[in-house]
């Protein structure tokens with residue numbers, strides 16, 4: 001028979017070209033387990049409304065269980081002749097329970113409320129998977145910070161030497177955005193825990209079904225949608241998910257870019273483990289940071305998925321429009337990309353070798369302690385305006401003689417300003433500069449230790 005769910009009023013079958021255009025089964029097949037879960041819940045409310053007998057419900061569930069098993073082991077799959085996952089699974093059900101019983105399941109539901117529900121279920125599961133992978137990356141970064149509690153490095157702004165910072169402080173600065181991303185996923189999940197099932201095509205159902213029961217059955221903690229038109233037409237949950245995944249990509253790309261720089265001969269801050277770097281087919285000496293580069297590249301792709309989706313949604317009239325079929329591939333792709341990228345990225349971080357001597361050698365370079373001179377003067381009552389000027393003069397003097405700040409003689413200091421007594425040298429060293437910044441969030445080892453403890457306890461409760 002005709003597998004289409006809508007053939008009744010048509011004299012002719014679909015043109016080949018239309019069928020090709022319309023088909024989504026090649027990408028929405030991954031929703032099959034969710035579709036079957038939806039069908040099980042729907043059968044229960046049909047029974048509740050008196051539209052299936054107890055015996056029919058039992059046989060329906062047996063048929064759906066068999067279908068689920070056949071889907072799981074690959075013995076039943078959607079084909080190009082099935083327009084979409086819903087059509088394919090209806091065909092599968094009819095084959096298993098016969099057309100008389102199987103044909104009853106479609107009452108009171110539409111592919112519009114089905115797809116809106118299944119898509120939420122799928123993304124909620126993957127939000128959890130991605131959240132778990134982010135936690136593993138956070139763990140690896142925390143491990144990197146913990147393994148180097150006392151290493152100083154040059155902190156940069158504008159990519160120029162700015163002030164020395166603790167290496168662990170810098171690494172934790174990459175953990176914080178990931179923690180917010182994980183929180184975004186959890187908050188998104190809260191908002192998405194509402195089921196559109198029962199919205200029908202757009203207007204709800206006349207059959208006395210119980211959308212709240214379906215919602216509870218399918219694990220939607222916050223019940224069913226308040227508005228069936230919104231339930232079938234809105235995709236802001238998809239756009240928000242795409243944003244969060246794009247943000248994760250962007251945050252990874254910022255770590256990645258630093259790894260790429262740090263791994264160069266010029267920086268020589270880190271070495272990547274052989275297992276997490278690649279070679280060149282022509283240059284035998286090469287060891288490339290491909291994972292970091294792919295992270296940088298894939299972040300662009302994740303942004304593209306978000307912007308493409310927003311463009312699809314823009315100005316769409318209510319309620320369901322077929323344009324919405326374009327909503328799935330971008331975010332499926334975002335899930336797929338992050339789910340292969342994150343484990344590789346975590347492995348790269350977890351196996352990184354840090355070159356402590358190189359970091360510490362460069363920590364005070366580039367006159368990065370000039371601010372310490374200025375702040376030392378401020379503590380002695382010199383207005384910051386003047387102190388800044390004086391410290392700048394010290395840098396100028398050093399540049400003229402090709403020396404570092406701590407190499408200025410007592411005479412040179414005194415000549416620049418009478419305030420610059422030899423005691424200024426006490427702050428012209430990296431450990432002193434770090435230790436002095438001991439306010440909350442600062443780079444002092446004591447402050448970073450507090451931050452590390454907070455990050456770890458947040459990670460432990462997630």
Ligand code: ARG
Nearest residue numbers: 024084111112115322324325
């Ligand atoms: N494949 C469709 C989608 O992904 C399912 C809903 C189809 N609804 C319809 N009325 N054609 O959006």
